[in-house]
Amino acid sequence: MHYHLTLLSRAFRLHLLRWSRYRADVAVWIVTIVITIAINLTFAYSMFQASGGMFFGYTFPELLSFFGVSLLATGLAQSTVHGSVLNLSKVVWSGNFDFWLLQPPGFFWRMLIEDMGVVWFWPQCVIGAILLFFTIPVVHWPFAFLTSLVAAAIEIGVMLCVSLPAIRWGLWSPEEGMWEYMENARLMPIGRTRNFMLWFVSFGVLHYSLALEVLTGRLSIFLLILIAIVLYLLAWLLLKLFLRSYSSASS
C-alpha cells in the first residue's frame, strides 16, 4: 500500500510539473471549455425557443442538469482513463508494454498513474458540479453525484473496451476519433425521442441521456449500475483475451 501511495504521489508531482510546462496550453483549454459551455447554453436556448418551450421533452433546468451530469461524468472518466487510453497503443507499438505487465502496479492501477488525466480534465469536473448545484435541489445532490459517478464508470468501460484491442494491434488508436465522437454526441439528451438516427449517432454516450432519466425519476439507477458492471466485465474479458494474443515483440 505504501508503495502504491508513493507511486501515486510521484505521478501527481510529475504531472503538476508537466502542467507547469504546458501552462499556456492548459489556459487555452480552460478558455475552450468555458466557450464550449457558452455554446452549449446558446444551443439549448435557441432550440428551446424554436421548439416552443420544450427541448426533446425536457424543461430548461433538466437540460442544464444534463450538461452538468455529462461534464462532471466525462471529467471524472477522462481523469481516470485518459492516460492509459492515450498511451496504450504507443506503449504496445514501441514494445514497452512488457514493463506495464512486469511492474507491480496492475493494469487498472495504471489508469490512475499513467499520464494523469485530472491535470487536463478538472475544469469539466468543477463546471459540471457547479451546474448540478444550480439545477438540482439540495436534497438530491448526493443522488445526482452518485448518478454522475455511475455514468463516469460507464464511460470508462466504453473507453476501455474500445481501446484494449491496441494490446493486440499496436496501431489501433481510437482515442482521438472516439473523443471527437463523444464530444459531439453528448450535446443533447435523447432519452425521450423516438428518432432512430439520434439514438444511432449517440450510441457511445447514451449513458448521459439515461443518467438524466435517472435524475428525473423515470429510470432506476440500478440499470445504470448494471450497464457499468457489464461493461467492466466485457473490458476484463477483452483484457484477458488480448493479453493472451500479446507477444513481447512490438506489434
Added chain:
Amino acid sequence: MTTYYIIVFFISLFAEINFHYEMSSMVYQGTLSQWLMRPLSFFETAASFILAKILLLFIPGFIVLMIGVWLAPPFPSTTPFLSLLSGIAVFPLAIAIFGLLSAIIGMLSFWVMRTESIFALIMLTLEFFGGRLLPLSLLPGWLQSLSNLLPLRFAISLPTEAVISPGQFPLAPIFIGQIIWCVLLSCIAYFLWKKGLQQYDAVGG
C-alpha cells in the same frame, strides 16, 4: 433539418485536414528544416499535404452522402442534379477555407508549443458561428450579425443552403464571400509564415 445536418456533417469533415498538427510536430521536433532545404517551396509541400488529406476525407464524405440518399430521401433536394451543380460551385472554396484555417493555426506553432488547444478553441467558435450546430436562422439576432463577420458562414451554412435549395439561393454572394475570405486567410497565413520563420531556430522544442 436532417438534410441540413447531413450536408453540414459532410462539409465539416474537412475541418479534419489537421495540417496544424503536422506543422506543429515539424516545428516542435525541428524537422521543418528538412523541408526548407528541399528544392521545392514550403507552400508546395503544405499544399500537397492539404490536397492529399482532402482527397482522403472525400471517402468518408461520400459514405455520409450515400447514407443521406438512403435515409433521408429526397436527398439533398427534389432537384438533385441542380443540387449537385450548386455543390460543385460552392464546395471547393468552402473546403479551401478549412485548409487555410488549418494552415494559419499551424503557423502559430512558431510561437506556441502545442496547437491542438488553439485549433479546438478557434474551430469550435468559428464552426458554431458557421452553422455547424444550428442553422444560423435559429440563433438570436445579435449572434447572427456576429456570424456575418466570420469566415465559416461561407464554408458551412451558406453552401449547405445553396445545395438544399438550388436555384432559389443566389450563388454569387456566396462565391464572392468565399473568395474574399480565401484571399484574406492566405495573406494572414503568408504573414505568419514570414514572421514565424524569423524566430524558428531549427532545433525543435
